Amino acid sequence: xxxxxQAPTSQIxxxxxxxxxxxxxxxxxxxxxxxxxxxxxxxxLIHYSNTAGTTGKGEVPDGYSVSRANTDDFPLTLAxxxxxQTSVYFCASSEEGSNSPLHFGNxxxxxxx
Amino acid sequence: GQNIDQPTEMTATEGAIVQINCTxxxxxxxxxxxxxxxxxxxxxxxxxxxxxxxxxKGRFSSFLSRSKGYSYLLLKELQMKDSASYLCAVKDSxxxxxxxxxxxxxxxx
Numbered sequence: 321x322x323x324x325x326q327a328p329t330s331q332i333x334x335x336x337x338x339x340x341x342x343x344x345x346x347x348x349x350x351x352x353x354x355x356x357x358x359x360x361x362x363x364x365l366i367h368y369s370n371t372a373g374t375t376g377k378g379e380v381p382d383g384y385s386v387s388r389a390n391t392d393d394f395p396l397t398l399a400x401x402x403x404x405q406t407s408v409y410f411c412a413s414s415e416e417g418s419n420s421p422l423h424f425g426n427x428x429x430x431x432x433x
Numbered sequence: 434g435q436n437i438d439q440p441t442e443m444t445a446t447e448g449a450i451v452q453i454n455c456t457x458x459x460x461x462x463x464x465x466x467x468x469x470x471x472x473x474x475x476x477x478x479x480x481x482x483x484x485x486x487x488x489x490k491g492r493f494s495s496f497l498s499r500s501k502g503y504s505y506l507l508l509k510e511l512q513m514k515d516s517a518s519y520l521c522a523v524k525d526s527x528x529x530x531x532x533x534x535x536x537x538x539x540x541x542x
């Protein structure tokens with residue numbers, strides 16, 4: 321089935337440890353995004369990539385890094401996790417065009433203890 | 434600052450009609466999106482409005498008034514499976530999406 325695959329589905333991580341959240345899409349979309357979703361708040365953009373080889377900072381980039389080596393993959397890395405990074409993380413992609421909707425992966429639920 | 438306001442929670446009865454409102458204050462406007470998100474799942478796209486007026490898609494319709502900074506999502510013939518959160522998002526002048534916190538819709542039999 322075409323779409324976006326995220327891994328892992330959930331993870332418990334000790335504070336100070338590093339982790340990479342994986343995201344792969346097979347729709348050949350140029351634009352990809354990482355969001356975090358916290359109770360009572362709207363989705364917040366962490367990082368984005370408009371095309372392979374380029375990345376940009378979103379609203380809440382501190383503590384996170386991304387890379388975009390190819391069109392399909394857009395991993396998100398937490399170098400040294402802190403409890404405030406406990407959240408549900410969604411990867412998304414979209415076609416070009418202002419009217420193009422986002423296609424979301426199923427999310428990764430991360431708990432930092 | 435930029436802001437999207439939606440009611441936190443609404444309750445409606447199966448078979449009825451419900452209107453979920455969204456008001457926005459953003460730097461510029463390049464379209465408004467509605468998404469549906471079932472608990473524990475990813476958001477899925479419902480509708481897009483960029484011009485004033487009503488867009489109808491089956492049981493769901495979305496309305497936009499750019500002069501009022503206002504949109505609503507209208508759900509007709511409510512079904513139990515419509516119980517979900519509904520997210521409103523606006524693309525600003527930089528084509529960045531600004532998201533509301535979502536409206537949790539509870540459908541009762």
